[in-house]
Amino acid sequence: MENENYITKTISIKDIDTPCPDLKNTDKTSTIAEWFINWIESALSRNKIHDKDILPSKSDLAYMLGVSIGTVQNAIRTVEDRGYLTSKQKKGTFINAGGKCTRKLTSKRDAAINYIKRYLKDNNFKTGEVLPSSRKLAQITDIPLNTIRSALQGLATEKIIEKNGKHEFILIDNNFSLTDAEFETLVEKVKKDIENYITSNCKISDKLPPNKELAKMFDTGIKTINDAVTLLVNSGVLVTLRGRYGTIVSKMPSENNFEPPRETSIFAPAAQTAYYYYEKTVQRIKRMITENYYPGSKLPSIIELSKMLDLSPNTVRRAIKELAKEGILASTPGRWGGTFVIKTPAEQESSYQWIAVSSDFISDSSK
Numbered sequence: 001m002e003n004e005n006y007i008t009k010t011i012s013i014k015d016i017d018t019p020c021p022d023l024k025n026t027d028k029t030s031t032i033a034e035w036f037i038n039w040i041e042s043a044l045s046r047n048k049i050h051d052k053d054i055l056p057s058k059s060d061l062a063y064m065l066g067v068s069i070g071t072v073q074n075a076i077r078t079v080e081d082r083g084y085l086t087s088k089q090k091k092g093t094f095i096n097a098g099g100k101c102t103r104k105l106t107s108k109r110d111a112a113i114n115y116i117k118r119y120l121k122d123n124n125f126k127t128g129e130v131l132p133s134s135r136k137l138a139q140i141t142d143i144p145l146n147t148i149r150s151a152l153q154g155l156a157t158e159k160i161i162e163k164n165g166k167h168e169f170i171l172i173d174n175n176f177s178l179t180d181a182e183f184e185t186l187v188e189k190v191k192k193d194i195e196n197y198i199t200s201n202c203k204i205s206d207k208l209p210p211n212k213e214l215a216k217m218f219d220t221g222i223k224t225i226n227d228a229v230t231l232l233v234n235s236g237v238l239v240t241l242r243g244r245y246g247t248i249v250s251k252m253p254s255e256n257n258f259e260p261p262r263e264t265s266i267f268a269p270a271a272q273t274a275y276y277y278y279e280k281t282v283q284r285i286k287r288m289i290t291e292n293y294y295p296g297s298k299l300p301s302i303i304e305l306s307k308m309l310d311l312s313p314n315t316v317r318r319a320i321k322e323l324a325k326e327g328i329l330a331s332t333p334g335r336w337g338g339t340f341v342i343k344t345p346a347e348q349e350s351s352y353q354w355i356a357v358s359s360d361f362i363s364d365s366s367k
């Protein structure tokens with residue numbers, strides 16, 4: 001009987017007492033997955049680990065096994081498919097003593113598995129026939145190579161394909177089911193969550209909370225938020241402005257037609273204008289040095305400079321690095337360190353070589 005007073009813990013690498021598998025001349029992912037299952041079953045039976053205990057980090061496991069983190073991750077996904085583990089984003093991978101699969105948000109891997117199944121059906125693959133290489137499948141399905149590799153491993157776990165002596169995947173069972181439903185990835189679901197948030201809380205031209213805040217709001221990773229925001233930018237719902245201006249609502253998600261607001265469309269894309277503001281910051285700091293400092297003087301800290309110049313610390317930091325390359329400034333670490341003036345900048349340039357206004361706007365306004 002499980003101890004009701006037991007507190008879930010993170011398993012230490014030294015607590016894994018099952019010898020590491022021999023990975024020579026084997027499919028590493030499958031071998032590691034079977035090793036995981038054997039260890040979990042044995043450790044649970046001996047009360048060495050318990051339900052909801054958390055696996056060591058993937059990097060620690062990879063170091064112990066002598067493989068890449070990606071290989072460990074693929075093996076863990078296979079063990080999840082068998083019901084022994086459950087992963088929760090930002091929390092870890094948990095032991096599932098009940099041995100039942102927990103329904104998760106559909107992953108890109110799940111969608112890739114269905115795409116490959118559909119490809120095999122559409123092309124009438126026969127039992128024993130060799131599948132195209134993972135690179136070829138990635139080209140055919142327009143799915144990232146790593147996702148395809150993970151999907152192939154998933155199909156191997158389902159006993160639909162297996163590797164032959166040439167390390168090629170062959171079809172061993174063509175009597176598999178194929179869903180007609182479209183898979184929805186985690187990014188797409190988070191995109192819908194953001195759309196619902198915008199509909200309920202925002203109006204056009206409102207600023208969206210920072211991505212880090214959105215990640216906490218929707219209990220997901222920052223990369224997932226970044227990808228979801230990118231989808232909304234591509235659909236015209238959001239527009240990302242430079243620096244501290246952030247991400248702005250440019251249309252409501254329910255609107256089909258999209259014409260960028262005048263105040264946002266006049267700006268050139270961030271990729272074309274970032275250097276303009278970076279160069280402008282460099283010139284402002286040069287001017288400040290010329291007017292207020294001399295060789296040997298110590299500049300204020302980056303935080304203080306960012307407040308003085310009304311710029312982000314990161315922008316100031318990049319500008320200081322550029323001035324260091326020009327031999328104008330030098331930075332030293334430590335308690336008595338800082339950023340010091342080495343020489344006075346040359347005469348200021350009269351104009352900038354970059355412009356922050358969209359060329360399309362200029363051409364339209366000149367008509």
